[in-house]
Amino acid sequence: xxxxxxxxxxxxxxxxxxxxxxxxxxxxxxxxxxxxxxxxxxxxxxxxxxxxxxxxxxxxxxxxxxxxxxxxxxxxxxxxxxxxxxxxxxxxxxxxxxxxxxxxxxxxxxxxxxxxxxxxxxxxxxxxxxxxxxxxxxxxxxxxxxxxxxxxxxxxxxxxxxxxxxxxxxxxxxxxxxxxxxxxxxxxxxxxxxxxxxxxxxxxxxxxxxxxxxxxxxxxxxxxxxxxxxxxxxxxxxxxxxxxxxxxxxxxxxxxxxxxxxxxxxxxxxxxxxxxxxxxxxxxxxxxxxxxxxxxxxxxxxxxxxxxxxxxxxxxxxxxxxxxxxxxxxxxxxxxxxxxxxxxxxxxxxxxxxxxxxxxxxxxxxxxxxxxxxxxxxxxxxxxxxxxxxxxxxxxxxxxxxxxxxxxxxxxxxxxxxxxxxxxxxxxxxxxxxxxxxxxxxxxxxxxxxxxxxxxxxxxxxxxxxxxxxxxxxxxxxxxxxxxxxxxxx
Amino acid sequence: xxxxxxxxxxxxxxxxxxxxxxxxxxxxxxxxxxxxxxxxxxxxxxxxxxxxxxxxxxxxxxxxxxxxxxxxxxxxxxxxxxxxxxxxxxxxxxxxxxxxxxxxxxxxxxxxxxxxxxxxxxxxxxxxxxxxxxxxxxxxxxxxxxxxxxxxxxxxxxxxxxxxxxxxxxxxxxxxxxxxxxxxxxxxxxxxxxxxxxxxxxxxxxxxxxxxxxxxxxxxxxxxxxxxxxxxxxxxxxxxxxxxxxxxxxxxxxxxxxxxxxxxxxxxxxxxxxxxxxxxxxxxxxxxxxxxxxxxxxxxxxxxxxxx
Numbered sequence: 001x002x003x004x005x006x007x008x009x010x011x012x013x014x015x016x017x018x019x020x021x022x023x024x025x026x027x028x029x030x031x032x033x034x035x036x037x038x039x040x041x042x043x044x045x046x047x048x049x050x051x052x053x054x055x056x057x058x059x060x061x062x063x064x065x066x067x068x069x070x071x072x073x074x075x076x077x078x079x080x081x082x083x084x085x086x087x088x089x090x091x092x093x094x095x096x097x098x099x100x101x102x103x104x105x106x107x108x109x110x111x112x113x114x115x116x117x118x119x120x121x122x123x124x125x126x127x128x129x130x131x132x133x134x135x136x137x138x139x140x141x142x143x144x145x146x147x148x149x150x151x152x153x154x155x156x157x158x159x160x161x162x163x164x165x166x167x168x169x170x171x172x173x174x175x176x177x178x179x180x181x182x183x184x185x186x187x188x189x190x191x192x193x194x195x196x197x198x199x200x201x202x203x204x205x206x207x208x209x210x211x212x213x214x215x216x217x218x219x220x221x222x223x224x225x226x227x228x229x230x231x232x233x234x235x236x237x238x239x240x241x242x243x244x245x246x247x248x249x250x251x252x253x254x255x256x257x258x259x260x261x262x263x264x265x266x267x268x269x270x271x272x273x274x275x276x277x278x279x280x281x282x283x284x285x286x287x288x289x290x291x292x293x294x295x296x297x298x299x300x301x302x303x304x305x306x307x308x309x310x311x312x313x314x315x316x317x318x319x320x321x322x323x324x325x326x327x328x329x330x331x332x333x334x335x336x337x338x339x340x341x342x343x344x345x346x347x348x349x350x351x352x353x354x355x356x357x358x359x360x361x362x363x364x365x366x367x368x369x370x371x372x373x374x375x376x377x378x379x380x381x382x383x384x385x386x387x388x389x390x391x392x393x394x395x396x397x398x399x400x401x402x403x404x405x406x407x408x409x410x411x412x413x414x415x416x417x418x419x420x421x422x423x424x425x426x427x428x429x430x431x432x433x434x435x436x437x438x439x440x441x442x443x444x445x446x447x448x449x450x451x452x453x454x455x456x457x458x459x460x461x462x463x464x465x466x467x468x469x470x471x472x473x474x475x476x477x478x479x480x481x482x483x484x485x486x487x488x489x490x
Numbered sequence: 491x492x493x494x495x496x497x498x499x500x501x502x503x504x505x506x507x508x509x510x511x512x513x514x515x516x517x518x519x520x521x522x523x524x525x526x527x528x529x530x531x532x533x534x535x536x537x538x539x540x541x542x543x544x545x546x547x548x549x550x551x552x553x554x555x556x557x558x559x560x561x562x563x564x565x566x567x568x569x570x571x572x573x574x575x576x577x578x579x580x581x582x583x584x585x586x587x588x589x590x591x592x593x594x595x596x597x598x599x600x601x602x603x604x605x606x607x608x609x610x611x612x613x614x615x616x617x618x619x620x621x622x623x624x625x626x627x628x629x630x631x632x633x634x635x636x637x638x639x640x641x642x643x644x645x646x647x648x649x650x651x652x653x654x655x656x657x658x659x660x661x662x663x664x665x666x667x668x669x670x671x672x673x674x675x676x677x678x679x680x681x682x683x684x685x686x687x688x689x690x691x692x693x694x695x696x697x698x699x700x701x702x703x704x705x706x707x708x709x710x711x712x713x714x715x716x717x718x719x720x721x722x723x724x725x726x727x728x729x730x731x732x733x734x735x736x737x738x739x740x741x742x743x744x745x746x747x748x749x750x751x752x753x754x755x756x757x758x759x760x761x762x763x764x765x766x767x768x769x770x771x772x773x774x775x776x777x778x779x780x781x782x783x784x785x786x787x788x789x790x791x792x793x794x795x796x797x798x
Contacts, residue, residue: 111692114668
């Protein structure tokens with residue numbers, strides 16, 4: 001008997017407004033195989049997963065689960081056709097025990113089931129044992145470690161014995177030991193004859209498990225093959241590492257505040273509940289220096305920036321010009337000149353471009369504010385033309401420029417840019433890149449840049465830190481980065 | 491600390507109800523009257539908690555369902571004087587029908603818009619009652635020719651056992667497999683859908699059950715009071731009182747709502763001497779409970795901690 005493909009996707013397309021999130025996607029997974037779907041943040045891989053599961057409705061295209069066309073169905077019907085999903089974030093019922101949480105997934109979709117079927121209980125116990133939750137069956141989720149919460153999600157997803165299993169970032173937030181245990185579990189599920197889709201950021205994390213890898217970028221498929229083939233693929237390398245990288249680093253000794261750098265982050269640790277987001281991170285930034293923190297999505301960049309901005313509780317210390325920022329409110333830190341451009345942009349979308357800028361400069365005297373706006377319109381000429389337009393109607397790239405411009409209205413000493421290139425087309429990147437070069441050459445501003453796009457980050461960096469799984473794993477000049485880190489980064 | 495099991499809670503509740511059944515031997519008719527009102531309010535609040543605490547939908551219009559039941563029963567009695575049970579059944583049916591008509595469009599919208607839709611429904615009903623005065627009695631209210639009984643004790647026992655039975659059904663429903671699916675749908679509709687549950691179907695069912703008990707209680711209430719008026723069964727402030735009762739009693743507990751209702755009625759009686767200030771004091775206390783004991787009275791009693 002020829003193995004029938006359990007999941008087959010063809011021509012899948014999804015638009016959000018003017019943005020094409022997924023374009024003509026095609027993939028197929030046979031029974032007993034694992035496909036890795038990888039792509040940088042914003043590439044559309046999560047959307048693909050949601051389209052398959054019916055959480056989002058595809059605009060066009062076909063999704064076949066076990067041979068049945070399910071595109072456009074509501075997700076509960078797709079689930080009943082034999083598809084299951086393991087969400088990245090666990091949201092169990094907190095007032096119920098682990099066992100009850102698993103039992104929930106076993107219940108039929110009927111309003112007439114008013115008594116608990118004893119067989120359900122036995123079945124739930126079998127599933128719990130399989131994923132390794134048998135010791136904590138009667139505990140409540142709130143008392144469990146992070147890895148066990150992920151196990152509850154897996155248990156729920158496999159409760160109905162789905163033939164197609166979608167797993168979103170299987171190893172996010174897990175320790176190496178837990179990752180190994182999880183990998184074994186995923187292999188077992190594959191050996192049952194399921195078709196498994198693993199969605200993750202890079203090849204490295206899933207290479208050991210997958211039969212094939214499909215790489216996405218800006219909504220499109222850019223490569224498919226074995227893990228090795230995809231890692232060697234030119235397009236993939238260009239997306240992750242960029243092409244030729246020009247660097248223009250200034251040596252660290254060139255900065256005059258060598259003894260006490262402008263910003264010092266000292267042994268910083270941050271926890272989100274039980275998941276550790278930052279582990280003993282130490283970095284420093286000199287006045288007027290451009291420092292890049294490079295790392296994949298989920299490595300902890302945003303957490304680091306939020307801690308510096310005073311938005312998160314942390315252990316360790318953050319010092320500005322030698323004095324601690326602990327106890328200073330987020331608003332005071334921003335007014336003091338440490339200004340963050342958040343990844344989500346957070347523009348006031350119903351206000352015009354000009355109003356957004358005026359708001360950023362509202363603490364400045366009127367004349368100074370006008371002068372600053374003029375300078376910014378010089379820096380980002382497109383914003384001058386868009387002055388009267390609502391921020392929500394701008395393209396992604398224009399919104400990013402406006403975010404940076406609004407932050408600059410506050411005349412920051414240290415500008416923190418969190419993933420400014422997220423989801424942007426190359427031509428826009430160039431414009432933002434030029435603006436950064438100009439800032440660097442003509443102003444005394446200090447910049448801390450968080451990026452997963454190395455091509456964008458390196459030319460603007462005097463120094464680079466690599467953040468991986470909550471830790472700083474590498475530090476050095478941008479020129480050395482390509483040589484030493486290039487292959488390990490994929 | 492482990493919270494109490496379902497059977498133990500029901501057992502304790504049964505003991506309390508039996509004890510309450512002997513109250514007419516000890517207290518005055520006036521107090522029985524207050525408790526009768528409190529018990530009906532308790533059913534309103536429990537029905538509301540099924541929607542909010544379990545299905546996760548904030549219904550700002552519990553009085554739309556109650557009012558529909560109350561007025562349908564009352565108008566039917568005024569016009570044709572059929573047997574009272576028929577009026578009550580018709581009122582209940584009307585509330586369920588009204589609930590479906592309201593829920594179908596309301597469940598299509600998300601978040602605050604669901605609440606807003608239900609709020610508008612109350613305003614529309616209230617407006618209809620005032621405009622269509624020849625049928626509803628308008629602002630003066632509707633005087634109802636029949637009552638179930640003129641005995642305080644009989645009325646009290648009817649309300650008590652009606653509340654006990656409704657409470658048992660709602661409580662058991664909330665803890666049944668269907669209640670579990672409802673909770674999952676309320677907390678994370680996307681995940682519930684991905685687990686194969688038709689979220690809309692379950693929420694609609696919750697709305698119908700809530701409407702059934704609200705309408706039934708509303709219809710019974712008018713035959714106890716002997717009249718129906720917009721200010722007593724439909725007005726937004728009545729709805730707010732019901733919501734407060736459910737919240738301070740303990741959300742997601744069903745039975746707590748009864749405690750909240752009795753507390754509210756008792757407080758407004760105890761504070762009667764201070765006049766208009768009494769509402770202020772009651773609301774302030776409700777605010778304190780919400781801020782400092784989010785699991786409410788029932789949560790304090792059963793010592794189950796609400797994880798956030």
